[in-house]
Amino acid sequence: MTPRRQRMVLVALVAAGVILSAGLALRAFQENLLYFFTPTQVAAGEAPDGRAYHLGGMVLPESIQRDPGSLTVNFIVTDYVHTMPVTYSGVLPDLFAEDQGVVARGRPDANGLFVADEILAKHDENYMPPEIAEALAQAEQGEAP
Amino acid sequence: MSAVPIRSRLWRAFHQLGSPPYVYRLAGRLAPWLGTMSCVLLAVGAFWGLVLAPPDYLQGDSFRIIYIHVPSAYLSMGGYVLMAVAAAIGYIWRMKLAHGVAVCVAPLGAWFTALALITGGIWGKPTWGTYWEWGDARLMFELLLLFLFIGYMVLRMSFDERDKADRVSALLAVVGVVNVPIIHYSVEWWTTLHQGPTLIREGGPSITMDMLIPLLIMLAGFSLFFGWLLCKRLQGEILRRESRTRWVRNLAAEAAA
Structure with missing residues (x-):
């Protein structure tokens, strides 16, 4: 293996190791992250x-x-x-x-x-001007009996 | 069109990007364009977003901080990925210029991260009722991103030799990149006070067109502004790294004459 190849493998291994351990750690602390x-x-x-x-x-x-x-x-x-x-x-x-x-x-x-x-x-992820919110509310009322 | 095959032209372009004098001149030529374009886009986007766009049905005018907050947050994460990729290229191919790019991105990324955190807090007070909530995953991991940027810079400072600083700090940059997808998915994986994504989500953006267009303009303006600052910083970094070479000495002699 050339030195460059070795460095490439090292970086890939470091990245894979970090992703794996981060995944395990986040899974273990799942409830604390809620x-x-x-x-x-x-x-x-x-x-x-x-x-x-x-x-x-x-x-x-x-x-x-x-x-x-x-x-x-x-x-x-x-x-x-x-x-x-x-x-x-x-x-x-x-x-x-x-x-x-x-x-x-x-x-x-x-x-x-x-x-x-x-x-x-x-707050939720929806952004709209007041007129559209009004129109949506009216449409919803129209559907309800 | 020349007769040179496209493959070898791409290869030549890649090699040229490793050449400090070439990149120094390229950054010098790009900078004024990026600077002008970003100022125009930021002015148009800010006027459109802060004056012309309608208020939000629920938040009223306070939603307008989105035009600063979202581009900052996007650049904080995009900046980190850029820094990590540049550092990895520098580490694997021993390309000093790539390390130089990572060095230039770090303070820019840190500032945009800070801006995202600060604007988020300013928006959080009237919306949520609090500036900051310990325990919210989105907020925590964004704060961690700020520490990663600062950590990268501080780690570099602890080395006297630049080559050693390049190699060690590159590994930290690569290790930290795992945080970027965690930030993005934090609002989906866990319950958070921070709302879910508005732009990058299934079913398209959940924001009306008259509010979305100025946001896209601001995103483009912020990105070009970032590119402009990066070009200027990179020129300085190249001169620092190449200060002993003949071409920099010639450049200095020309400037003095």
Whole structure:
């Protein structure tokens, strides 16, 4: 083998080794790399027990209930399979709304109510002007009975 | 058209790209074109994106940071791949000029990575409600990319001999390239606060045409701007590496005369 050939093989081996070990490492830390758990994962007992975690999903339409006297708000997070009720006291992000993505950090109490100490809004990958969003919403309403 | 077969012409082009005086002159000729074109595209794209494009139905005007954030993030990853490929070519073929390209890309890539992280945070506050979330895979691996660029530069600094620095830092550059696909797929492999890809996804871009066109113009403008800076830096790097050669001395004598 020429020295150049040797260097080529070395670079290829280094790259292959790094890809392999990165793949194994990421697989091993799979759960730690999850930023949030969906209500379905929580129902399946995959969420960490006894410490705070992030719960993520969509805000169920018509589920937001604001307590008139305080900053407390109750709503339901859904992944369209399972749901989980959430309670939170504090300022909500501007993009928090029904049918929008949300991430809540906290832990469930004994009754299964998720007590959040932080609420973040999750945005999706769709970008469009207001007129098109309106037209889409109207079209959707037209289809519904 | 000359009668020379295409194959040998390509081979000659490859060899010419290994010749410092040739690349020095090539970079000098390309730089003004890249500079002019990038300024025009950036001006048109910025005006189109920041003024003419409609606001987003949900985020309003804050979405407009996409016109800086996405090109920066794209160049941070594209820059790293360029640096790693150049370093690998330099390592395998002992081509000093290729190491020089990697050296020039590193600080540019680091700055665009920093810009992507900073603009992402500025956008994250009004959108998510936070500047930064530890534990989000996309954010973590992009931060790791910044450390890889900085690590490459710091590692080079620890060697007195340039040849040794070239060889060792090239391996770090190659090792780190595994991070680039991880950054891209992080939002699909794991649940993240960062949303999924808008441009490179199944079913085409999920952004309307009147918002997409200025983004594509900005992507082209940023890329040419990157190329312009790279040409200027590469000229400097070549002069530094070749400072003892006759052609550089002649060049200096011409400039002094």
